[in-house]
Amino acid sequence: MSTLIEGSWDQARIVAAQSFIKLPAEEIDVSQGIDRTLATGVRALCDLPTYATSAMDGYAVAGSGPWTIIGEVKAGVPMKTALTAGNAVGIATGAVIPDGVFGVIRWEQARVEGNVLIGDAVENQDIRPPAHECKAGDVLITAGTQLNPAMIGLLAAAGLDRIEVVRKPKVALVLLGDEIALAGVPTDGLVRDALGPQLPGWLVKLGCEVISTQYISDELALVVDALGNACAIADIVITTGGTAHGPRDYLHSALGEINAEILVDTVAVRPGHPMLLARTNTSAIFGLPGNPQSAIVALISLGGPVITSMLGQEEQQLANVVTRDELTAPQDFTRLIIGNLVEGQFVVAPYLGSAMLRGLAHSTGFAVVSNSLTTAGETVRWLSLP
Numbered sequence: 001m002s003t004l005i006e007g008s009w010d011q012a013r014i015v016a017a018q019s020f021i022k023l024p025a026e027e028i029d030v031s032q033g034i035d036r037t038l039a040t041g042v043r044a045l046c047d048l049p050t051y052a053t054s055a056m057d058g059y060a061v062a063g064s065g066p067w068t069i070i071g072e073v074k075a076g077v078p079m080k081t082a083l084t085a086g087n088a089v090g091i092a093t094g095a096v097i098p099d100g101v102f103g104v105i106r107w108e109q110a111r112v113e114g115n116v117l118i119g120d121a122v123e124n125q126d127i128r129p130p131a132h133e134c135k136a137g138d139v140l141i142t143a144g145t146q147l148n149p150a151m152i153g154l155l156a157a158a159g160l161d162r163i164e165v166v167r168k169p170k171v172a173l174v175l176l177g178d179e180i181a182l183a184g185v186p187t188d189g190l191v192r193d194a195l196g197p198q199l200p201g202w203l204v205k206l207g208c209e210v211i212s213t214q215y216i217s218d219e220l221a222l223v224v225d226a227l228g229n230a231c232a233i234a235d236i237v238i239t240t241g242g243t244a245h246g247p248r249d250y251l252h253s254a255l256g257e258i259n260a261e262i263l264v265d266t267v268a269v270r271p272g273h274p275m276l277l278a279r280t281n282t283s284a285i286f287g288l289p290g291n292p293q294s295a296i297v298a299l300i301s302l303g304g305p306v307i308t309s310m311l312g313q314e315e316q317q318l319a320n321v322v323t324r325d326e327l328t329a330p331q332d333f334t335r336l337i338i339g340n341l342v343e344g345q346f347v348v349a350p351y352l353g354s355a356m357l358r359g360l361a362h363s364t365g366f367a368v369v370s371n372s373l374t375t376a377g378e379t380v381r382w383l384s385l386p
Contacts, residue, residue: 003262009269009301009334009368016277017305019263020284022312023235025164030155033147036165037207037311041142045159047131051078052097055126058106059117060097061088067117073098088117097127134158144312146207168209169310172230173199175215176223176241176251177290182215194292194357195240202299205386206307208236218242223254231258231283235310238299241290243274251276251287260285264302269334271354272297277306284310291354297336297366300383318368318381321346327367327374336366336383346380 004015025039054060054073061067063085072090073079082099083089091097091104104126105119112118134140140158141151147165155163173196180193193215200210211234216226223242230237242251243266255262255278264277275298276287286303288295308315324345329335338359339349346367351359368381 004264006266006268007264009267009336012264012267012269012275012277012302013305015263016302017309017315019277019279020306020309023167023169023310026167027162027164030152030160030163033152033155033163033165034149035207036147036168037313038141038143038145038147039164039166039312041139042155042158042160042163044134044136044138044140046136048133048158049128049130052130053128054091054093054095054097054104055128056104056106057093058091058104058126059088059110059119060091060101060104061117061121062086062100062102064102065118065121069112069115069117101127103127144314146311146313166311168207169235169307170233171203171208171210171236171238172234173210173213174223174226174230174237174239175213176218176239178217180215195288195295198292199238199240199295199299202296202386203238206304207311208307218250220250220253220257223250224257227254227260227285228258231260231280231285234283236303236306237283237285238288238303239285240288240295243276243287243289255285267301268332269297269301269336270330271336272301273333275302277302289354292357293338293360294354296360300366300385301336304386316383318383320379321367321382322377323367323374323380324376326376327369327380329369329372329374331372335369337369338363338366340364341382346382 004011060083062083067086067088070087070089073095075092075094078096079098083101103121103123105121106126110117110119140154175196179190182193186192196213203210214226216222227237239251242249258280260278260280262278266274271294272289274289278285284306288298305315321341322345325348327337337348338352339347340363349359349363365382365384368383374380
């Protein structure tokens, strides 16, 4: 694959999505599966419900009434014998329906005089039949699905104790720059590090695991060593800064030293123009610009498709939304504008500068603007933040 240089934003995302393969699977306890991605489809191990059960608290009756109440059936304690005609048992919601039952009378609709039950019964009323939700062997959730809490509950109900999920991509951060202050209020021309604290959060939301963080001065030998060490332990290496071709930008040279293949080198997008994507035999490398908003644009633009492919998930399809504001983009560039959806329409956030984070902090995604002028009421694509 030849390097995509100054390619379009859409072309760059296609390259990112097609250049990496799904990571191996691992087996985990089903209760630990929240937000994990299934490696294989999961089949039910039993019928749901496994037995016919009562949908309500009330009385299970056999034959026609009135009925003699002969006992009670609790959830988890099935009746050992069949219920004979003319008899009834109190029954709890979720309790197994005894053999011979005609229907269930809800307790609020029943009249009890001593041990005699009087009421109206309808055949199979308030009885949940077995296998009404699924049969043993049915596929409940397909491979590539990111699990939510309800899915975890479904799998557990269907008898699953262990599931196969795609291993989380392991990420190593290599944060470049001599101007970074790591704590407190910056002085003497330094700037407070805003990427080191926030990148792990974005990566966790994207489904990754951050395993190391290094802060490196802008010196070629240090960058080369840091990249080599990071690639030895991580599926994804992320750098910040150094993606341009200034006198202190060593990322391109360092990538050459470790024999990395550059896949995308700058993208026709604002902000985030000098973003970069490369790979070695073991790792993907995201080169994020140093400006905070530009860095997050690059992470979502290129990192999103790479991580999605590593997890075996389907590529995100961008929705179309109507913009409430007039939007502009540089000629021959895509512009990603932070903002929010308000009553289904895109509304621009304040503080749009590539070095600013305030607008990003209060936004839920980006309008993807490809035309030099998009008027209010026209449609744009919407890229949501994770």
